[in-house]
Amino acid sequence: MKYFIDFASGSLIKHGEELCGDNVEFYIGKEMCVAVLSDGLSSGVKANILSTLTSTIALTMIKNGLTIEETVETIVKTLPVDAEKNIAYSTFTIVKITNDDKAYIAEFDGPETFFLRRGQLEKIYYTEKNICGKLVRESNIELRENDVLVFVSDGALYASAGDTLNLNWQWEDIAKYLKIHARESMSAMDIKNDLLGVCNQMYLLEPGDDTTVCVLKATRPKKVKLFTGPPTNKDDDSKIVHELSTNADIKIVCGGTTSQIVARELGVDIKSSTEIYDREVPPIAYIPGIDLVTEGVLTLSKTIERLQELSNSLNDDIFKAKDGASQMAKLLYSASHIELLVGRALNIANAESSIFQRDLELRLHVVCELEKVLTKLGKIVTVKYY
16 A cells, blocks of 8 residues: 555443444554444343444455445345334444555444545545345445545434434534544544544433444555564674664664663663653653663563553643653554564563563563554554564
């Protein structure tokens, strides 16, 4: 793809329910990315089952090249029938973006997608087809840099306090809001948080319906490389530092021994910081040519917590914090492609201790968890072991 697709989604659960009746599935690979939002009938457990089945089936089939006709037919035949209303009902919006930067949109019975380009709301032209009794809207769009697609569940429309629908907050009003507030400088996460936060406020923090917002934004690729842990073969020190320094927009180094290797190979000195911004996160250090230098496993673990918090919250205040974990979370989240360079040597600092083997196992476990959370956030992650 010429552009990377920055993706973010979030949901408000209907007040009084434990499960969300909307479900979002997202996949990103070398050839395409696919996002699916489904809104199940009613709310609670039944709606959650219906939406999860619909979104999972749709994502699996569309990313594997099946047609919308085959996808809808499978969904219709698979969904369980509601015992009370005698229907199997779940809306969906599917967006598939291929490596030629073309977006295919398919919608059934949900709000139309919002399309923003250079701060203006662009009209999407649809065609309609009847598939197994379902009227499905389809459209194709050629994306340009900073184009934004926003799609929402019904809960975003008419959001209001109490049982009265807010007829002053309709599709056109959300479109006007996005036109004013969705600036080109904002990430997909920023736009999602802003719109979902407004809906939450209109519900007076007690949503009367499950409410979901999904955002896709076409951006320039940005690559981050992160090096942690000394390589098994000491002769690979220069190789891995060269790899770190090549073709990267942002360079991060994690770990005391690792930072010593980088400084030595670059022929520069490490400058330590004594400033503590968070008592649970060790201070950072500085190496000329490296964007961020931190302690190892502990800071990586706290970074994972920050990223998980970011994906489950409307609050992005962690981007304003100055501790090493928050800085790392911000840099990683800003990336499109992330390459983790992981050394598998035993930590020399712990070589005399009985815990040196567990230190390596913990490092590898933390790297695995970091890869998972970054992938969930829509990043393209590769891991190289040394």
